[in-house]
Amino acid sequence: MADANLAQDPAVAEAKARRAAQRRVWLTRLAGFVVVAGLLWLGWYLLIGRNHVSTDNAYVNAEVAQVTPLLSAQVIEVRVKDTQAVRRGDVLVVLDATNARIAVAQAEADLAAARRRFRQAAATSGALGAQVSGGAAEIARAEAQLVSAEADLAKARTDLQRRESLAGTGAVSGDELTAVRRSFAAAQAAATSARAAVQQARAGRAAAAGQLAANEALVSGSSVESDPAVLAAKARLEAAKLDIDRAVIRAPIDGVITRRQVQLGQRVAQGAPIMSIVPVNTLYIDANFKERQLRRVKVGMPATVVADIYGSDVVYHGKVVGIAGGTGASMALIPAQNATGNWIKVVQRLPVRIELDPKELAAHPLRVGLSTEVEIDLTGAD
Template sequence: MDNNQTSSTEHNTDSNPSRSKRKTSFLILFLILLVIGGGWFAYYQLYGKFSQETDDAYVDGDLVTLSPEISGTVSKVVVDEGDYVEKGQVLVSLDNSDAKVALQEAEAKLGVAVRQVRSLFAMSDYTKAKLDTSKVGYNQAINDYKRRQIIVKSGAISEEDLTHYSDQVDTTKSQYIAAQQEFKMSTSLVDNTVIETHPAIKAAVAGVRKSYLSYMRTQIVAPISGYVAKRSVQLGSRVQPSSQLMVIVPLHQVWVDANFKESQMKDMRIGQPVTLTSDLYGEEVEYKGEIESLGIGTGSAFSLLPAQNASGNWIKIVQRLPVKIRLQPDNQEQYPLRIGLSMVAKVDIQDTSGKVLEQTPQTEAKYNTNVYQDILKDADKLVAKILLENLETSSTAAK
C-alpha cells in the first residue's frame, strides 16, 4: 500500500514539469505567431495595401525594321548583329551605277529645259518688238493714205498712186494682225511666269529631285541609334522596297509591359511610381519608373479568336490587363535591359489623384527622325547650281 502511493506521487511529480513545459512552449509559439500576425497586419496597413506587385512583366521596346526604298543589288554591309549604330550611319550600300546614270540624265534634261524656256522668253520679247514695229508701219500707212486723199483732188498725184497707198494700208494691217496673233501665241507660253517657275522647269526640277533621291537611297542609313538584331541582308542579294534587311533596337528607349490582375488595378493611376527588378540582375539592382498608360483591354479581347463566354460551360477566369511602365534612365547604362527580359514590378498606389485614362489628344510626335530631311536640301542645292549655270550662260553671251 505504501509502495503504491509512493509510486503514484512520483509519477504526478514527473508529469507536472512536462505539462508546464508544453504550456510554456505553446505560449511562446502563440506569442511568436501573434508577433508575426501583428507585424504582417502593421506592414499591410502601413505599406502593403498601398502597393501591387506582379512578376508577369517583360521588357518591351521598338523594333525598327530597316528596308530599302528602291530596288538594287547589295554591294556593302557595314554592320552585323549586336553592333551599335548611330542615327544617320550608313549600314547597307546598293550598287549605284544605274541611279548615277539616271541622275546625270535628269541634270542634262534640266539644263536643256532652262535653255528652251529662255528661248521662249526671248521669242516673246522678239514678237513684242515685231508687234510694235508692225503697228508703227500700219499707222504710218494710214497717215500716208489720208494725206494722199487730200492732195489727189488737186491733181498732184494720180488715182493709181492713191490705190497703191490704199493697198499699202491693207498690207500693213495684215502684217499688224499677224504680229498680234504671233505675240499672243508666244506670250501664252510664258505668261504669268519667270524662268524658275515655268512648268517645263518645274517638271525638269522634279525629275532631278527624284533621280537624286534614288541615287542617295542607294546608301541605306540608320533612322535611329540602337543595336542591330535579326540581320537578314547578304552581299550580292537583290533587294526590293519593303524587304526586311535588319532590325534596330533602341535599348535606351525600352519600357516594361506588366500584366496585373483586374482585381489589382482598382487604385492604379497614370503617373504612379513603380519599382522594378529583373531576373537577369536580381533584386540587388532596382529600376525606377512610372505608369505611362493603363491597358485598354485584356489580351483575350484582342486575340485572333476571342473567347465566347456565352457558352454553357463557361468558367470565370481572372483576367489580366497590360500596364505600360516608362523607365527612368537610372542604372540602364550600367545594367542594360534587353527585349523580352522577365521583370518584377511593384506599383505604389498610395496616391490615387492621377488619371485612369488620358483625356487630352496627343498632338506632337512621340517618335521622329530627321535623317531623311537633308536629302531634299542637298537636291535643292544641286538644282540651284544647274539653274545658275544655265542662266549665267545667257548673261555672259550678252556681254
C-alpha cells in the same frame, strides 16, 4: 509488486503534469507568436502592403526599329552582324547606286533643257513684241495705200462719167471710152486689194499680239530659276540625288543589331525589312497587372523593378508612363468570344508601361523579353 506500482504512480502523474504544463507554455507561446505575426502583418498591410501592387507577369520591351531600304538595288557591302552594337548614323548596308547615278545624269540634262526652253520663250517674247510693233507700221502702210487707191478710184470714176456723158456727141471715140472703162475697173481692183491688205495687216498684228500674250503668260513673273518647268526639273534632280544617298543605309537609332536578313549580293526590295535594331538604352517594362490591382494605379506613380537576370541584388527604379487601352485578350489576333451561355469568368490583365532610369539601365543592361517583377507605390505620383 503492488507497493512498487503505488510508488511509481505519483512519479508518472507528476511527469504527465509537467508535460502538460510544458505543452500549455508552448501553445501559449505559439499563440502569442501567431498573434504577433498577425499584428505585424496587419501593420505592414495598413502601412505598406495596401499601398503597393506587384506582379511577376512583367517583361522587358522596346520600340524596335525596322531597317528597310528606300530603293530596290543589289547589296554590294554589309558592314554589321547580329548582336553588334551600333550608333545612330553608322553605315549598315551599301547598295549599288549605278541606276541612281544614271537617273541623276538624266535629271541634270532635263534641268538644262528646261532652262534653255525658258530662255527661248523669253527671247520669243522679244521677237513677238517686235512683230506687234511692226504690225502697226504695216497697218499704217496698208491704210496709206488704201487712201491712194481710193483716190485713184475716185479719179477713174470721174473720168469715166465725163467720157460717158460725151459719148453721144461723138466727141469721145470708142477706143478712148473703152480705155477709160478699163482704167476704172483697174482702180476698183486696186482699191479692193488695198482694203484686203489693211485687213490682213490688222489680222497679222492681232495674231502677233495674241502669241505675245500667250508667251508672256509663260514667262511673266518668273526667272530662269523660278520657272515652274525648271523647278520641276530641279525636284526630279533632287529626288535622283536622294536615291544615291539612300543607297547607303544608316542606323536610325543607337542599339544592337538583331534579325539581320540581308546578305552580300542579294537584291533587296524597297520597303522589305532587312534587319532590326533594339534600342537597349531606352528599354521599358510591360507589366501585366490584374484588373483589380489597377483601381488606384495612375500615370506618374513610382515603381521598382527586379530582373531575373540579376536577381534582387539589382533594383531598378522607374515610373508608370502609361496604361494600355485594352487587355491582352482583347488585343489578340483572335479575341475570345464569351457571348455563349457556357461562360467562365477569367481575371483579365492589363499591360502597364514602366519607364526605367537610364543611368541604372546603362549600369545593368537588359534585353528585350527578359522576365521581371514589378512593384508600384500607390502613394506617390507626379
